[in-house]
Amino acid sequence: DVKVTQSSRYLVKRTGEKVFLECVQDMDHENMFWYRQDPGLGLRLIYFSYDVKMKEKGDIPEGYSVSREKKERFSLILESASTNQTSMYLCATLGVLASSYNEQFFGPGTRLTVL
Amino acid sequence: GENVEQHPSTLSVQEGDSAVIKCTYSDSASNYFPWYKQELGKRPQLIIDIRSNVGEKKDQRIAVTLNKTAKHFSLHITETQPEDSAVYFCAASRGGGADGLTFGKGTHLIIQP
DSSP: OOOEEESOSEEEEOTTOOEEEEEEESSOOSOEEEEEEETTTEEEEEEEESSTTOOEEOSOOTTEEEEEEETTEEEEEESSOOGGGOEEEEEEEEOOSGGGTTOEEEOOOEEEEEO | OOOEEEEOSEEEEETTSOEEEEEEEOOTTOOEEEEEEEOTTSOOEEEEEEETTOSEEEETTEEEEEETTTTEEEEEEOSOOGGGOEEEEEEEBSSTTTTOOEEOOOEEEEEEO
């Protein structure tokens, strides 16, 4: 089974703080993704990475950055958290086996509240 | 970029009846269309997907149809059961999902007993 874990289930931060959300996968997958999920808006792609040290902007990258120093770990960084970044953040990885080709495997999510 | 519209936002059906959720996409280069199911408090999970070279795909009680000309695709669930209650998301991608997915806003499916 593919295992995608995220460092925290719930996080409360203050406006202006630097926030790190971490995601780890155990399947040696190359592609990893960060989405945010908001009620009524679905999931929106923030950033993705297809290899170590490689990153690509998604649809809503403003206010975020990412880091991928090791293949299994993909971090989302909020440089200066703002209240409009209060959301559920979901990490995902892309299946490569024939049985799960193209399938995105999601982590459990981190519910971030910025006060 | 890609834009995916999904309707309806809420769908209530009697147990045993069929449910249909529809999506349209804007980017004619999109070639991969998955559907994800998210139960309350859980992570999204893939239930079925279709590629642009196929018009229909079926897996037991669920099926997906794709009309490339009209740029729309639909999810069909037959003989609905209580465990089908969830939020369903359609999505589209150019590169088979390797460059991420553009999701619709979701449909809350309610199965009435």
